[in-house]
Amino acid sequence: MFGDVVSVSHPAATFTRMKVNAPELARARPGQFLTVRCGSGVMPLLRRPLGVFSTDEGRGEIEMLFKTVGEGTRWLAERRPGDRVDLLGPIGAPFEPPTPPGRAVLVAGGVGVATMYPLAKALLEAGWSVGVLLGAATSAELLCRDELTQMGATVEAATEDGSAGTRGLVTDLLPSRLPGADIVFACGPWGMMATVAEMTSKAGVPCQVSLEQRMACGTGACMGCVVPIRGETGVDYKRVCREGPVFPAETVAWEDVE
Numbered sequence: 001m002f003g004d005v006v007s008v009s010h011p012a013a014t015f016t017r018m019k020v021n022a023p024e025l026a027r028a029r030p031g032q033f034l035t036v037r038c039g040s041g042v043m044p045l046l047r048r049p050l051g052v053f054s055t056d057e058g059r060g061e062i063e064m065l066f067k068t069v070g071e072g073t074r075w076l077a078e079r080r081p082g083d084r085v086d087l088l089g090p091i092g093a094p095f096e097p098p099t100p101p102g103r104a105v106l107v108a109g110g111v112g113v114a115t116m117y118p119l120a121k122a123l124l125e126a127g128w129s130v131g132v133l134l135g136a137a138t139s140a141e142l143l144c145r146d147e148l149t150q151m152g153a154t155v156e157a158a159t160e161d162g163s164a165g166t167r168g169l170v171t172d173l174l175p176s177r178l179p180g181a182d183i184v185f186a187c188g189p190w191g192m193m194a195t196v197a198e199m200t201s202k203a204g205v206p207c208q209v210s211l212e213q214r215m216a217c218g219t220g221a222c223m224g225c226v227v228p229i230r231g232e233t234g235v236d237y238k239r240v241c242r243e244g245p246v247f248p249a250e251t252v253a254w255e256d257v258e
Helices: 071-077 110-125 145-151 190-203
Strands: 002-012 015-021 033-037 048-051 054-056 061-067 084-091 103-109 129-136 154-159 183-187 207-210 226-231 234-239 246-248
Touching: 002 061, 015 071, 033 061, 048 061, 048 071, 048 110, 054 110, 061 071, 061 110, 103 110, 103 190, 110 129, 110 145, 110 183, 129 145, 145 154, 183 190, 190 207
Parallel strands: 103 129, 103 183, 129 154, 183 207
Antiparallel strands: 002 015, 002 084, 015 061, 033 048, 033 084, 054 061, 207 246, 226 234
16 A cells, blocks of 8 residues: 655654554554565565554554665655655564553664554553663664653663663663563564573563564565474474564574574
8 A cells, every 4th residue: 555654753863753644554553564665666676674663543644663774764764744655564463462461571672662662552551560671772873762751661771882871782671670570572683682582581471572584575475584483393484474573582493593
């Protein structure tokens, strides 16, 4: 489907927030994503998978938060209000919080906050106590901290250069949050999520992760986004775009990820 760009802002030098009128996508649940055609010609050939940052079903609008990392996202970041973009979604398996509400810890590394933000909002609205751990390289890339705090989440931050919050990695903040936690959710670099998976497993706390993977079709046909997932009969390969992107952390064969 096509959506009309409503607004564009740049919260940091390489990041873009874009709101699009797309009523069919406004029903997306936290953890689901969409794919975007990033270009007006043949290239770039492949659509880009992007998380759904926020939705407004009443207005029929969705918002994306993404980082410019190449030709496709650079083209998308240059769109302006009134421009039309080609979108496909919502795609994938969403997060599945247990019931009844309890205490949740959300770990967001870098642009992973784009996936954790709508989940934090949904959990808070459902009566959960939510703590969010934000990690970034520098304070300039530390996004949504004030918004999450105003929403009612307890927020801690870590930056690799020490320019905001604790100096170090976001996973350094997790051990003190695990006692009393009912579940952990995570999205970010693979190494970060593997560490979160190891920590939560040792602590006996359930964890769901949202995996990011390069995709070709985004519809489950090409098998280009498979990841190793443990099952009853051993390790099998599951599609991030269909069986994922959300998986129980303990089922991911992190040691087999290339």
